[in-house]
Amino acid sequence: MTGPARSTTRATLWWLRLGLVAGSVLVLATALVTLLQARASITEVRERTAPAVLEVSLAKEALVAAHGAAVAAFEHGQARLTGPSEQYEDQIARASQQLAQVAEHNAAGEPGSQTLRLIEGLLPAYNSFIGQADAHFRQDAGGPLAASNLQSASDLLTAGENGILARLDTLAAAERAALDEQLATAWLDPAITLLWAMPLLALLGGLWWTQRFLARTFRRAVNPALLAATAVLVLLGAATAFLLGVQSAARDSGTALERTVDTVSATTAAGAGQAQRTLAQVLVAQCGGAGPTACGDTVTAFAAAAPAAQTVPAAASAGVGEAVLLGPGLTAPGWTGVLGWGIPVLAVGAGLLVVAGLQPRLDEYRFRETRGGSRS
Template identity: 40%
Template structure:
């Protein structure tokens, strides 16, 4: 076997080995990022958003019920249609959280506790409705309303549990983003096999041009173009991974807007509740230390002037748009394997004739 044939065989082996490395690394990178992006788009982002929606709906339901009882409308219409609508929205959001839950068993257990507390809250509101309709039981109705509101607001209540659950879902998103091991800072590392293969392809073509006096080796030139396209596809894959970080940032923005929205609605409802309770308290002894402390806090609270509903809604739409953009594959799931395998075939084709020329030479 001549030295030229040995060199050509070694070049072919090295080219095929690097082509295999490009295939493995590129597919691993794409599948890792794509799976994470699809999970974020289809489940995790929804889980975070639905928890915030459930909190907002429960606070709105509580404020609506208090307003109905405080105005006297409850004697005719009970807690009111707005209360029923918001409570139904909260139940729907909790059902979606259970469907999209990414916090594992811990999140599932928290949801069970929350759902039982919401059921107890609804029962207390229903009991308050019954008592307020009875002329001699309005005080009991006020007690039931107070108890219902405490089920939401007390330490360990529904709102605190939902806040903790929201944090767990957000932590799940952070774990998903960091588990990919992919970022633009890692781009040179993941492009290393592609760059090495491109360099070796160019070197091989220059060697063949010098050794065989040919202008160009068309199969190897086509393989070079395909591998360059694989490199571009990998760059776009990593860019889409980087977009997932913006999903997390936008989710935090939605959560902040929702928190401001919840705070405004909650303070308004709690002030109304404090005013309602005042009418049933003893003028000399008050309502007791706990209720009196609550009334003082409710009077001191200030309601923000900004309406954050529009901000939260726009932010939720932006989250969906960013998550969808990050999960858009652009056909890379076909380009990467097909292009790499085709490049390997072109390498074999491009070197076969040259190696075959030296098969029987001494």
């Protein structure tokens, strides 16, 4: 009777050792995959998608500011001396720089690249119309040719479907869709990534059961090695739980970025409307009419289409957007790098402690069985 009982206990110890070590490996795999995938998702958002979303809005802001500066220069007659103005040149250069950065960070795939190429192709044409308007304004002190070029530039920029600003809106929508998709990924969803906790809790339960089994079988209240393994796993779980805060902060930062972009867009829309109203006045003055109807149907329709004046919201500067990008939600904390090697060390350590705690009991039973066999 003693032999079979001892063999059964020894088999139980052997299976417990195997199961707890396998559980440690599973905890290592799930925690490490969760960490690496969450960190990769945040890195993708931080280094590509979020900058692309911000840069598209800033490119549109710069183009509208350039257009407004050029129209203002023609309205006040400054174009005779300084051309479309130094501010126009600066903002056009800024828009080109922002578009180049969008091309570098584009997260909207090939459709986004195609839209970007169209915009980059239209921008020189817009700049050419402004340059021709400037040349005619200098030569003729105004007149219908300058007015025609100004209107052509405005149409190229603001046309409802195929204008530069409309295409920028299309590109912005695609970049934001990519951002929303990445922020909604399962690896940034705390409810999904809590799955790593299930094997951890199961392993902790297995350690607790093993402690009770050893206490009943060997009359020892606590196995120090298994107790240490439990403490190590609790530490691993607490460290990995910090990922929940990182994931939540990343989603909050994405929402804050979208609010910033919405503010920039509202400011840009108000600026575009103001430029169109000013341009309508310039066109009337350039064609020599007493009012829009004296300048022909085209100018009349253009003036009628100018949006009503509206309150311009406080502009969100590029610095504000960059602060969002560099905020805690989209910047990997330094301790996530520590987790990268800390998780394997803790999980492997727990497995080794399990072996260290159970192997002496297995050796003890092997010794008892050997002694029992030699006596018989």
